[in-house]
Amino acid sequence: MAEMDTSSGGGHKKGPGVKKGKKLSTRVDLTPMVDLGFLLITFFIFTTTMSQATAMRLFLPKDADKPEDQNKAKESGVITILLGKDNHVFYYEGTLANDGSNFKSSNFHDIRQVLIDKKARTPEKDLVVVIKPSVECTYKNVVDMLDEMAINVLKRYALVDIAESEAQLVKISDQSAPAAGQN
């Protein structure tokens, strides 16, 4: 720490009635300044490399005009995820039952567990995830769902348009479910 060397000034004698007769030395310890200097350096070293944006790849399948060209997915291995308004997530396995009995709701946090369960139960060659965003969902919802595919290492997935009946079901469920928070 900085010290004040008062010993050298003891020899002067100014005269009667003077309070400060000692001459103070001006030696300053530079350690804190060097500490700050290195702190700033490390700050700049770290911030110059951190601002690169990353990119997420997406491959789109060619639009098949003939139904027989489209990939056939086995019904037991398919899970369909529907993205609704206000960060709502709905899903069903296989095909949608007529009375909507297998239509379940979830949110971005719980859907990961659902996907992990499905992945554990299904043989890898049958597992397909179909993502159907609705008109009201946001871009962030879609990217987050694609991210879940990467996080859970699900290789086969598809981004498809939502069917009219499903869109209706999502719309009704959106209104009844409370707004879910984002992950």
Added chain:
Amino acid sequence: MGRAKLPRKSTNIDMTAMCDVAFLLLSFFILTTKFKPSEAIAVTTPKSVSSKVAPQKDYVQVIMDKDGKVFLEIENESKKEAIATALNSSHNLGLDVNAFKKAQFLGAPFSSLASFLKIPDDQRKGNNLPGIPVKDTANNELVEWMRVIKDSYSGEKAPALLLKGDNLAKYPAFKAIIDAFKKNDLLKFQMVTNPEGAPVGTDLWKKGQAGEKQED
């Protein structure tokens, strides 16, 4: 017994030299920090676990802001010249080729593109610009744009196709952009995101721990 008397030396080190080196390094890093160009269109991209770095050169970027307005950014200047001349001849727009080259991004329907280029640079901010119309499926101008861009790159290595979307943009705009890509047979594209680590305990995290490279 006499004790060994070790001569005590002074332990004061002159710190001036270290201080000089420290400030030299600091100045070096301050001067070599490149700031990102302040963007005229404010976009908050979502986070993703992808670790591939977004390409910095030779890319074509479609920007989608939170209201669903679409803007185009083409990085390669020589290609921009070719695209401007192609648009002038096919659509008879009368574009100023130099202004087109210098424009950081493009965001107007074809009919008002010439007047868009006349707006001075500092006033060309995202909020007041109309953006390229995509919502109407019959009149998705992005299809035409991508076609012209693809033609200008014919025979050469295709540029990286990037999509930078805002978190709050709604799905119809995103779908319209994807449709424009599909109609031009551009099936591979990348979405620009902020990096985040793989959540602990998931399969991807386990792969990372095992030392496997993230494939994509």
